[in-house]
Amino acid sequence: MDADELRQRVRQFLATHDPATTQRLTFLRARFDAGLAWISFPEGLGGLDAPRALQSIVDGEFAAAGAPDNDPLRIAIGLGMAAPTILRHGTDAQRHRYLRPLWTGEEVWCQLFSEPGAGSDLAALATRAVEDGDCWIVNGQKVWTSMAHAARFAILLARTDPDLPKHAGLTYFICDMHAPGVEVRPLRQITGEAEFNEVFLTDVRLPDSLRLGAVGEGWQVARTTLMNERVAIGGGAVPRESGMIGVVAGTWRDRPDLRTPAQLDTLMRLWVAAEAARLGAQRLREQLAAGQPGAEGSAAKYAYARLNAEISGFELEFLGAEGLRYEDYPMRRPSIVDWKQRPPGYRYLRAKGNAIEGGTSEILANIIAERVLGLPAEPRTDVTVPWKDLPR
Amino acid sequence: MTLLYSDVEEELRFSVRQLLAARAPHAAILRRMETDQPYDTALWRSLAADVGCAGFAVPEKFGGAGASWREVATVAEEFGRAVAPVPYLGAAMATAALLAAGDEDLLPAVAAGQTTAVLVLPFATPPGAPPPVTLTGVADALAADILLVPAQDALWAVEARDAGLTPVGSLDLTRPLADVALDDPPRRRIGDLRPALDAAYTTGAVLLASEQLGVAQWCLDTTVEYLKTRHQFGRPVGSFQALKHRLAELWVAITQARAVARYAAGCLADDDPDLPVAVALAQAHCGPVAVRAAEECVQLHGGIGFTWEYPAHLYLKRAKADAIALGTAERHRAALAALVGLDA
Numbered sequence: 001m002d003a004d005e006l007r008q009r010v011r012q013f014l015a016t017h018d019p020a021t022t023q024r025l026t027f028l029r030a031r032f033d034a035g036l037a038w039i040s041f042p043e044g045l046g047g048l049d050a051p052r053a054l055q056s057i058v059d060g061e062f063a064a065a066g067a068p069d070n071d072p073l074r075i076a077i078g079l080g081m082a083a084p085t086i087l088r089h090g091t092d093a094q095r096h097r098y099l100r101p102l103w104t105g106e107e108v109w110c111q112l113f114s115e116p117g118a119g120s121d122l123a124a125l126a127t128r129a130v131e132d133g134d135c136w137i138v139n140g141q142k143v144w145t146s147m148a149h150a151a152r153f154a155i156l157l158a159r160t161d162p163d164l165p166k167h168a169g170l171t172y173f174i175c176d177m178h179a180p181g182v183e184v185r186p187l188r189q190i191t192g193e194a195e196f197n198e199v200f201l202t203d204v205r206l207p208d209s210l211r212l213g214a215v216g217e218g219w220q221v222a223r224t225t226l227m228n229e230r231v232a233i234g235g236g237a238v239p240r241e242s243g244m245i246g247v248v249a250g251t252w253r254d255r256p257d258l259r260t261p262a263q264l265d266t267l268m269r270l271w272v273a274a275e276a277a278r279l280g281a282q283r284l285r286e287q288l289a290a291g292q293p294g295a296e297g298s299a300a301k302y303a304y305a306r307l308n309a310e311i312s313g314f315e316l317e318f319l320g321a322e323g324l325r326y327e328d329y330p331m332r333r334p335s336i337v338d339w340k341q342r343p344p345g346y347r348y349l350r351a352k353g354n355a356i357e358g359g360t361s362e363i364l365a366n367i368i369a370e371r372v373l374g375l376p377a378e379p380r381t382d383v384t385v386p387w388k389d390l391p392r
Numbered sequence: 393m394t395l396l397y398s399d400v401e402e403e404l405r406f407s408v409r410q411l412l413a414a415r416a417p418h419a420a421i422l423r424r425m426e427t428d429q430p431y432d433t434a435l436w437r438s439l440a441a442d443v444g445c446a447g448f449a450v451p452e453k454f455g456g457a458g459a460s461w462r463e464v465a466t467v468a469e470e471f472g473r474a475v476a477p478v479p480y481l482g483a484a485m486a487t488a489a490l491l492a493a494g495d496e497d498l499l500p501a502v503a504a505g506q507t508t509a510v511l512v513l514p515f516a517t518p519p520g521a522p523p524p525v526t527l528t529g530v531a532d533a534l535a536a537d538i539l540l541v542p543a544q545d546a547l548w549a550v551e552a553r554d555a556g557l558t559p560v561g562s563l564d565l566t567r568p569l570a571d572v573a574l575d576d577p578p579r580r581r582i583g584d585l586r587p588a589l590d591a592a593y594t595t596g597a598v599l600l601a602s603e604q605l606g607v608a609q610w611c612l613d614t615t616v617e618y619l620k621t622r623h624q625f626g627r628p629v630g631s632f633q634a635l636k637h638r639l640a641e642l643w644v645a646i647t648q649a650r651a652v653a654r655y656a657a658g659c660l661a662d663d664d665p666d667l668p669v670a671v672a673l674a675q676a677h678c679g680p681v682a683v684r685a686a687e688e689c690v691q692l693h694g695g696i697g698f699t700w701e702y703p704a705h706l707y708l709k710r711a712k713a714d715a716i717a718l719g720t721a722e723r724h725r726a727a728l729a730a731l732v733g734l735d736a
């Protein structure tokens with residue numbers, strides 16, 4: 001499947017589904033069924049087994065035709081994490097049940113991984129799932145769960161065997177967020193609003209058909225999720241100045257009254273760093289498309305976390321007195337994270353989360369050092385003992 | 393435009409790396425540095441003529457290989473990686489000047505690697521500088537057969553033996569500088585100065601970025617290998633997180649430098665309209681990365697890194713000299729600001 005063939009397919013599709021007259025959801029479902037959703041997925045599951053690198057061509061054609069999209073920011077966790085995991089580790093029945101409404105946005109997903117006692121050390125988590133006939137009974141507490149208040153389903157990591165070492169006793173589930181015993185409470189965050197939540201799971205019954213992968217293989221399944229999370233956070237082909245740097249460069253161009261010579265060099269340092277990161281991510285995508293190996297996805301996420309923090313911090317200082325204003329603290333429940341539409345203060349504060357969510361920058365540095373550079377791991381005492389005997 | 397290497401480039405890299413390992417090991421470079429033959433002209437002839445480095449970017453009608461500057465940039469990475477004492481950079485800048493001037497007399501011999509022409513330009517010339525008045529601190533002139541000299545709005549070819557070349561005590565002994573004095577020597581006009589100088593400068597800046605990438609990569613690779621084996625406190629030093637994080641960060645910067653250097657080489661090869669931005673970006677990013685890599689290399693080797701015998705200092709000196717060569721990062725940031733519409 002090459003670019004021309006794909007363009008042809010999109011045009012054929014548009015000829016029979018006029019975006020102007022087709023109802024949004026009907027349009028999206030039909031696009032999925034035509035294999036033009038995520039083209040690298042298999043046929044019958046929204047794709048055409050086509051190279052992932054060509055996705056931007058398809059998206060571009062649809063956008064140019066004024067077609068509705070699936071509001072990717074709103075369903076980022078589903079698209080970036082749940083979907084690749086279900087595709088790789090799910091049963092046929094699970095793939096057919098969940099992937100289509102996930103992609104169309106009819107069902108929003110969230111990620112029930114982190115817990116009060118298990119963040120960076122995710123494998124230490126304590127939420128228990130106990131087998132009961134053909135069901136699992138789940139008890140525990142999750143935290144920092146983004147968009148749980150909007151979610152229909154969750155990817156859930158739980159402990160099924162506390163007698164095994166921590167990585168071995170985990171199992172991966174799909175959690176029905178409407179099941180009795182699932183309680184979502186808002187957690188107000190640094191920006192004043194509550195994107196994320198704590199989620200209490202009390203005697204939640206999940207049928208065994210919601211298990212993803214084998215019992216005890218939860219850690220392997222979770223690694224698929226985490227790798228994709230980092231690629232998703234760092235990735236996406238973008239033109240120059242389309243990230244946070246574009247916003248600040250725009251402010252600079254609009255506000256000659258605020259400029260100082262020293263600030264120009266600071267801005268240019270950031271501009272250079274942003275452009276280098278952009279080209280670095282572009283090269284990474286080329287490598288992935290060419291099938292060249294890469295635990296390197298972590299690099300893009302690591303770079304963007306720092307850049308976003310520095311650029312948004314610069315933006316506030318550049319604005320000076322205006323940077324002191326912030327009128328956006330009242331508690332709200334957003335359904336997307338869209339820093340472009342929000343004030344500079346929000347950008348500065350929200351960017352702090354970039355270095356924490358999806359693996360902290362410290363953890364990513366560990367991953368790069370060990371998996372990419374091959375440096376020896378620090379001596380560890382926690383990987384061979386049974387989970388229940390770990391100090392906590 | 394791809395930011396990856398082609399198979400041809402990978403093969404080229406391999407053969408150049410092998411040749412450099414055989415002919416210019418660090419011990420040999422260290423010995424040569426303090427002799428009166430600091431450049432290895434025999435090695436350069438092999439690279440230029442036998443491997444064909446001198447002619448990659450020259451069209452076939454001038455006796456070149458009709459490939460592109462992209463291939464030359466890949467080789468420049470290897471020259472950096474080996475801190476090779478060869479005059480490739482001055483020679484490439486001269487080749488670019490000759491191509492821009494459309495000079496057909498010198499190009500065939502230059503492309504064949506029989507004659508080494510070197511552009512006479514103070515090595516520290518920043519972007520956008522006017523043509524030089526004094527010809528001091530010139531790189532690679534000591535290894536030249538022919539000097540291309542800017543004077544009175546034109547570029548002139550002068551036999552190196554007809555010019556007065558005074559070696560300069562140099563920070564980087566693997567690329568020693570010279571002051572050039574001319575006492576009305578016989579000369580031949582090559583062409584108008586500005587286009588030739590601009591082409592030479594741009595080409596030099598692109599290749600220098602690839603060289604800086606090679607320097608940085610050697611420093612990272614060598615440091616990582618050392619820290620895997622060096623034990624202190626009963627464990628490999630490389631298992632200490634304080635060091636792992638520094639190296640991870642350096643790796644990220646080098647990964648980006650590779651993309652940036654490849655982008656600049658691609659823009660030069662394709663004559664892309666974004667070339668001026670790509671060049672300024674490459675010079676603003678790659679220079680500081682190479683310096684950081686070399687400084688980390690010295691520091692993380694401990695006492696060994698501070699010795700004359702261990703090659704870390706060759707890379708530090710090369711990296712620092714390269715960061716000043718053709719303008720510091722700050723000068724390139726200023727140039728970039730104007731190019732992308734960010735005014736003071």
Ligand SMILES: Cc1cc2nc3c(=O)[nH]c(=O)nc-3n(C[C@H](O)[C@H](O)[C@H](O)COP(=O)(O)OP(=O)(O)OC[C@H]3O[C@@H](n4cnc5c(N)ncnc54)[C@H](O)[C@@H]3O)c2cc1C
Nearest residue numbers: 111112113114119120144145146353356357358359360362
């Ligand atoms: C905005 C936001 C959204 C989030 N959304 C979700 C979500 O939807 N679902 C979900 O499951 N989780 C989510 N998280 C949670 C996130 O994944 C965790 O916060 C993160 O993994 C860190 O865990 P922690 O908060 O427990 O910090 P800790 O792990 O306690 O870390 C504390 C500090 O110690 C450092 N540290 C820890 N271990 C090491 C080590 N080995 N070496 C060096 N430094 C170390 C960390 O880098 C950090 O600086 C979200 C977080 C944020 C901020």
